[in-house]
Amino acid sequence: MYKLVIGDRDSQELIGLKWLISKYSFPISSMKTVNQLTDVMMTLEKELPDILFIELDMIPREKWDLLKTFIDRYTIAVIAVTAEPTFERASEAIEIGAVELIVKPLAPLKIKTSLQKAFRNVTHFNRREKGDELQQIHWYKSLFIDDQLTYRAPVYLMKTEERRFLSELRQFIDQFNFTSKPLVFSTTERIVIVFEQPLPEPTHQAQRFLREWEHMNGESIVIAVHQGKTDHSLHQIYMKLRKVMEVSFFTGYQQVLYSNQDDDWHDLDPFLTLTEQRQWINMLEESRIEELKEWMYEHFYGMESPYPEPGLLRTRLTSILAQIRRFMIRKGLTDNWSEALYKQVFETILYSPVLYRIVQDLILFLTHLLKESVDFRPVSNRNIIEETLTYIDEHYSDPALSLKEVADYVLRNPAYLSHTLTQRYGQSFREIVRSTRVYKAKELLEATEESVQSIASHVGFKSPNYFSRIFKEATGKTPGEYRKEGG
DSSP, X not given: OEEEEEEOSXXXXXXXXXXXXXXXXXXXXXXXXXXXXXXXXXXXXXXXXXXXXXXXXXXXXXXXXXXXXXXXXXXXXXXXXXXXXXXXXXXXXXXXXXXXXXXXXXXXXXXXXXXXXXXXXXXXXXXXXXXXXXXXXXXXXXXXXXXXOBOOXXXXXXXXXXXXXXXXXXXXXXXXXXXXXXXXXXXXXOEEEEOSSOOSOHHHHHHHHHHHHHHHHOOOEEEEEEOSOSSOBHHHHHHHHHHHHTTHHHHOSSEEEETTSOOOOBOOOOSOOHHHHHHHHHHXXXXXXXXXXXXXXXXXXXXXXXXXXXXXXHHHHHHHHHHHHHHHHHHXXXXXXXXXXXXXXXXXXXXXXXXXXXXXXXXXXXXXXXXXXXXXXXXXXXXXXXXXXXXXXXXXXXXXXXXXXXHHHTTOOHHHHHHHHHHHHSSOHHHHHHHHHHHHHHHHHHHOOOOHHHHXXXXXXXXXXXXXXXXXXXXXXXXXXXXXXXX
């Protein structure tokens, strides 16, 4: 028995389809009808139907990639329907792997034959996938439960610096041309790639993957590689790779790590000593910002293996933040901005995946507080937001344009400036820069014949592919489509 979901904007069409399908002797156990795209996606996720019968015309361009992800993940066969028999609709049907594209008005015989074809596809899929599924379950269990069986093939562990890009990484993995097709397992924070046979150059393949991902996406990832030359079980390899990956807290992302690296942690007292507490109190009270910076650099920069356990280091940073908090209360630095910045730094200490960014944010926060504590007052007639936007407008073409650079120009703490921009416009600094670059790219696409690659470089993108992805996210069209359609 099969489950069917039908999505169409026309409620009368849905009623007619449901009635017609129910008259055939199809092995359908469940049939759901929805007329909103959000309901289609919710129903896919909840019901896990075998077949999706979907009207393509109800899908806006900005939701297309999201719906494709849901189709790939939650259903097997798709029947596409459209009232527009165009090349674009045919391309969309191919893109989602539809078994049939039906053009309205719907003919009963066409619906019947399309469903029969979909049933055959689902049956074939189930038979073919049953063995694979049992194999997948076996390996998945072996990752988390030690079966004590030696595993001698390569294993990769991957993680994105920002968790929201993990699903995008999974899609890239599915499309990547590995020398041998692997098994892929996703967790909430990482992706495990398990090869079922030895590879000649597993580290070179990981480096190639990293280069191609960087070229296509521009977001940071780290890959930990087990080359398959030990007597460990799959579970032991996985746990080893997880520990190796924690080194990225000190060394950053966009690199390949190896399972033979030393993973012993250096012991560290996570709390400030009484002497260090008094030292911090004095430096804060006397606004000795340069000494505070030097202290932070000395204790947290330039660390070498063996590293201290990251959790203990985060505890030490919160111990420092506790001294800063007491200073804020003593000085009455509890205005809304200072409180918001304090909470932001606290979140950064707890969750930021890279140490040097935590230290940088903490130093910027200290700079803001100490300027406030000595009654730092900027010239009142300056419009900081206008100066910021003007600077962005004049320097958007620089790929290295950063929040710190702009904050230095307008004489403000970066964290303070970021908070002010978000509060005023509902966008982060990065989002404002991206919007500016997309706007300038639109002008160039409309007014010039420059290539997309040239325009990408002109508006501050290092990678043309990354530019095209951001442009499509913002406009719903690729740069080529935007130029061809005249905006």
